[in-house]
Amino acid sequence: MVKIIYEDSEILVAEKPAGLESQASRKFEPDMVSEIRNYLVRSQKKREREQRRELSTKPSTSLSTPAAAPYVGVIHRLDKPVSGVMVYAKTKRAAAALSEQVQSHKMKKIYTAVVHGRPVNMVDNYVDYMVKTPDGNYSQVVDKGITGAKKAELSYEVLKTIDGKIAGMPETELSLVRISLKTGRHHQIRVQMAHHGTPLYGDMKYGVPVGTAKLDKKENADQGTMKAAGNRNMPGIRTAGNMGSGRESIALCASSLTFFHPVTKKEMTFEIKPVGGAFQLFQV
Numbered sequence: 001m002v003k004i005i006y007e008d009s010e011i012l013v014a015e016k017p018a019g020l021e022s023q024a025s026r027k028f029e030p031d032m033v034s035e036i037r038n039y040l041v042r043s044q045k046k047r048e049r050e051q052r053r054e055l056s057t058k059p060s061t062s063l064s065t066p067a068a069a070p071y072v073g074v075i076h077r078l079d080k081p082v083s084g085v086m087v088y089a090k091t092k093r094a095a096a097a098l099s100e101q102v103q104s105h106k107m108k109k110i111y112t113a114v115v116h117g118r119p120v121n122m123v124d125n126y127v128d129y130m131v132k133t134p135d136g137n138y139s140q141v142v143d144k145g146i147t148g149a150k151k152a153e154l155s156y157e158v159l160k161t162i163d164g165k166i167a168g169m170p171e172t173e174l175s176l177v178r179i180s181l182k183t184g185r186h187h188q189i190r191v192q193m194a195h196h197g198t199p200l201y202g203d204m205k206y207g208v209p210v211g212t213a214k215l216d217k218k219e220n221a222d223q224g225t226m227k228a229a230g231n232r233n234m235p236g237i238r239t240a241g242n243m244g245s246g247r248e249s250i251a252l253c254a255s256s257l258t259f260f261h262p263v264t265k266k267e268m269t270f271e272i273k274p275v276g277g278a279f280q281l282f283q284v
Contacts, residue, residue: 002035005085005270010094010263012036013087013270018249018277022077022086033072036088040070071095076102076109079187081202084111084254085270089262097262108258111179111189114251114278115198116207118161118173125155126192130185138205139186141195153182154192159282166281167201174201176282189252201251201278251278 002020006013016022016032024031073089075098089095101107128141129149142149157178164172175198179189190206193199199207253274260267 002032002039004039005272006268007090010089010091011087011098011261012040012090013085013257015272016078016082016084016086016254018081018083021080023074032086033074037070037072040072040090044070073098075099076107078254079190079252081249082252082254083249083274084109085257085272086254087257087259087270094262098259101259105182106260108256109181109254110256111181112159112253112255112274112279113177113179113189113193114201114282115175115177115193116164116169116172116201117198118175119156119158119177119196119198122158123156125153126196127151127153128192128195130188130191132186136186139188139191141191150185151183152185152188152192154189155180155182156193162281167278174278174281176279190250203250203252207250249277253279 002017003015004012005015014032014036020035021029021031023033071090071092073092073095075087075089075095078084078086087098089098098107128151129144129146130139130152131142131146131148131150132139141152159176159178161173161175164170164174167174177193177198179193181188185191187206190200190203194203194206201207251274253272255274256269256271258267258269
């Protein structure tokens with residue numbers, strides 16, 4: 001069961017756990033949408049039972065018609081291995097208003113991540129160009145002139161750096177980083193951070209297997225490469241986010257979400273504290 005952070009008649013804000021799809025492509029596969037819908041159905045049935053009990057004490061009072069199935073409007077997504085704050089619409093007008101905020105970049109998400117190594121600067125902005133593979137399952141940084149390349153921009157701030165020996169990696173450091181997206185490309189944070197020499201901890205697709213990672217020793221991490229980068233199929237490797245849980249995850253959390261309420265227009269910010277996995281190394 002997912003954790004509900006906030007709810008009113010128009011919206012619902014929930015915390016997505018790592019390892020759960022935002023919206024599954026296959027029927028009957030667990031995902032956030034089904035979890036939210038099941039929660040709303042349970043809440044609806046509870047209200048109907050309470051209404052029946054109340055009306056049963058009043059003579060000559062008929063029961064109201066059961067409410068329609070709850071509406072769940074999907075506004076944005078998070079990758080399966082990523083945890084974080086998500087907002088859902090409970091009405092079509094809320095869905096339209098929130099979707100417009102996504103399109104106009106008024107909805108703001110801040111991520112907290114653990115990366116291999118230490119970025120060159122404590123605070124910086126990355127501007128790259130990215131493309132997706134034809135199957136849509138992999139992205140990479142390319143030259144600006146490449147056909148289909150789209151601008152990808154993010155800013156980051158290094159919060160803390162620790163010795164990698166704590167996580168069994170004697171030849172590298174680990175850094176806790178706060179990241180703000182300025183564009184929304186496929187796997188953008190994972191791809192850009194890896195491209196600049198500091199891949200996310202536990203990222204088997206774009207990074208390195210935990211315990212085997214070795215950064216090429218270069219003074220400028222921005223030019224660094226990972227010797228094991230791109231190795232996606234190494235069995236028996238524990239990743240940062242699944243230490244002790246047996247579920248796939250990476251050290252990336254959408255820890256803050258800001259938007260304007262679709263009806264009241266009030267600015268709302270919801271924050272969660274990243275827990276478990278590599279985050280526990282920093283006592284976040």
